[in-house]
Amino acid sequence: MASIAYNFGEKISVELAYLGFKRNGSLQIEETIEFGDETFDVDELIESKFNVDIYRLAFNYHFFQSPNWTLGAALGVHITDFDIGISAPERMISEEVDQIAPVPYLALNAEYRFYDRWQLGGSIEYFSLRAGDSDGSLVNITAGIDYSFSDSMGLGFAYNLYDLSVNSDSLTDDLAGEFQYQYSGPLVYIRVGF
Structure with a gap:
């Protein structure tokens, strides 16, 4: 993960962050899968890819600040940006979907400076929407520790839980149903501010 922030005075900042995941696998499937225009049969060996790039833009307002705390x-x-694909190498067929999902969110965050250049921090981001035959939600929770090399650069380690789910009868022209992406695990990140 990488993020960059620009501070407009002491209370307002803008942050841009990036996080990417690349997953590949193969499996002999136990049930028929219909994906896009292709059907993958029982006992067929399939290869899959699941690539996710997450870009985040946030406008932050720090409503409480003390020497040690920022809320x-x-x-x-x-x-x-989801890039999802399934192929059956023996039949030389494949299907791929590339979908971009912009999701707005609200967040609360806190930082506690406990020793010189060390601080603990955390955030909770949430959004939920129901419209017509579709509904979705986003939950992103992060808690970690940062070390600041200087006033504008630091390194951190955090634990992150990310859950994005969408249910729809018409996600795209070729794809409908339920989509859920969950990730939880450690993050190492670089923080840069101006």
Whole structure:
């Protein structure tokens, strides 16, 4: 993960962040899968890819600041680019879907500076929407520790839980149903501010 922030005074900042995941696998399937225009049969060996790029833009307002504490709220957008593909190498067929999902969110965040250049921090981002035959939600929770090399650069380690789900009868022209993407695990990140 990488992020960059620009501070407009002490209370307002804008942050841009990026996080990417690349997953590939193969499996002999136990049930028929219909994906896009292709059908993958029982006992067929398939190869899959699941690549996700998450871009986040946030406008932060720090409503409480003390020498050790900063509490704030944010309004932002997650722009998630999914590249999902399935292939059956023996039959030389494949199907791929590339979908971009922009999701706005609200967030609360806190930082506690406990020793010189060390601080603990966390954030909770949430959004939920129901419209017509579609509904979706985003939950992104992060808690971690940062070390600042200088006033504008630092390194951090965090634990992150990310859950994006969409249910629809018409996600795209070729794809309908339920989509859920969950990730939880450690993050190492670089923080740069101006």
